[in-house]
Amino acid sequence: MKKAFSTETQTNRNRVYRLVYQRGNISKPEIASYLGISLPTVIKNVKSLQQEGLLQEGVVLESTGGRKATAVTFIKNAKFAIGTDIEQNHISIALINLATEIIESIRIEKTYENTSAYYLEVVRLIKQLVGISGVREDAILGAGFSIPGILTRDGQMLVYSHVLQVSALQCSTISRGLHYSTILSNDANAAGIAETWQRKSQENAVYLSLSDYVGGAIFLNDQLYLGENQRGGEFGHMTLVRDGLPCYCGRKGCIDAYCSAQVLSKHTGGDLGAFFRGLKAGDKSLQTVWEQYLSYLTTAINNLVVPFDCTVILGGYLGEYLEPYIDEIRRSVAGVTTFLGNEDYITPCTYTKEASAVGAALLYIRPFIKQL
Template sequence: MKASDKLSASEVRRVNRNRVYMYLYEQETPKTKRDIEQSLEISMPTVTQNLKELLEQGLISYVGTEESTGGRKARQIAVDPAARFAVGIELSPKHIRYVAVDLRAREIAFTEVEQQFQDNALYYKYLAQELERFLDAYDLKRSQLLGIGITVPGIVDKDQSVVTVSPVLAVRKLNIRQITERIPYPCFVQNDASAGGVAEGWMHYMQDNMAYLYLGKGVGGALLLEGKPYMGKNGRSAEFGHTCVHPGGALCHCGKRGCLEAYCSTARLTDDLGKSTEEFFQGLQDGEDELIRVWNRYLDYLALGIYNIRMNFDCDVMLGGRISPFLADYLPDLRMRLQKLNAFENNAAYLHIGACGSKANCIGVALHFIKQFIEQV
């Protein structure tokens, strides 16, 4: 190793501190100093010094003592998830959603406000004002805030400067600075479905390949390869909603016909029928004939979209979005439809429903700051 390649003493300390923190973060149960020393193979003085620094920063805490085997009981240590938090904001055509999550990506606060999207200064001012009200309403301390993630139902360019197109919001070349300039905290903007895929991969400890299909007013997705998001050359990977499932069929927001989104947007279940999501699924359970007909058609196209994803990527498929909390009762039916489509598999056990429900997008974009923080402690 060349002299220039050697780590400085301060960098060595930082690396060791992060190793200790990450070790505690990844454990399901509290650990002792001896556990850390033996697992990381670093000296007890080094362990003690790093724990002292992490305690001073409020990032870890002593949470009890282990069972005694004679002699002094060893104190147990764990990370403090409440030490920092991040906020995820989801922009949609008619609503803005705010979710705050702790260092383990667990929800600590949520609100949704009804607000029609408009690409103008008044809308973006309102977005920032509602964020401050949200922080105040839940007594979330700005000093512990890592950053604000914002999802949009559109393509975000690699430079994080422009939303190149958002058919659902009916905008093109939306300058991201317009969205964030009134927010006085670090900001990150991401495609909504990509963020949802990150959240589900995180919650499922996904280190393998996974395709995420987001079902909302817009239909999109994310592709995780060995646990890492694959964005594609132009940031447009996994735009599953704009794959064709019915050539020459229904008109999509994108201007083309026959897209999966034209058939599997949640608007087919709600806006088209003048119902809320809850009303639709309650009516479905009550056996309303029209809703059963609409739902069967919806599932036919959804199964076709999932089948195409499976054939292309041969990986697990995760469903998420606004209707995912309602899908559990219909998963066997959907899997049966997939079995009939697939000539190579006799079951569809590869299909799963996401754990984050309708808040996956907000959680996923907030994770940008959570991951950044824990990797740099």
């Protein structure tokens, strides 16, 4: 049963938990010293968190003086969350624990359709995944859904999605039959959440999602910036070439028309992996396509590093393949940017797959840890 805590106690309790979470394991005297609070306060809070099954004691550390100390460790499998990424042609589901480890995941090819049969299948897959994992239902904090589109501020309705050709879709319609708390997130925002959560030390970052559609997310002071209408970070529709190529949004010259993964994969039958294998093998025509793509991507990235002056994470489907080309991309941006040194901010993503599903699950893990 939840106990009532005073604000100060709750703050210390949260600080203790978050410190143990960050360190993995740490002794009680070290916690007291690091947080500048008394040892009895640490002992009291650790005890309360132990009683709730969130922390444990017992791992022995070798201290510098040769003495052994009992460490407090955080129980990563105390709670779990589910993330489901619904895209035009696939569904990905990930069950993660408090350490953001993927316990179970599944990815299936399935074309999106706005029908109850489709949503029933999504829910069936989620239940199947939880069943396989053996995780207790009451240990699941909630189920987040990542979806390409613009959402209401409360994350309970998809206002519209160009990609899925659907509007006014309630979260409850998708999740009917699930007995967890549920919420929606834009897919690029979810992927950005997964990436920035992984890089704990960075408070400001911009995530550029280079999938079949281009999206993005802005993080300021460790918070997702959504703008006034939940459209913040929709980098795909920034104008790259005035009166340029048509974009699926109906306008011309958007970044999406030049930098989506489809711009590359259409040359290899829709297979992005095949494009990069061919490029690596020295295919001349693919090299030409890549150079042209890179020149547009360079402008797009420069248009993000100049105003934001922070880390720019390159993700989406392309993120998986960019590591060998990151120096080339940085050099290319250095060749056009006003402020030299900015190009050091450019980095490939950490998650090669499932970033959006993990990010959707983090919609429950992050607040749990931050507000515990």
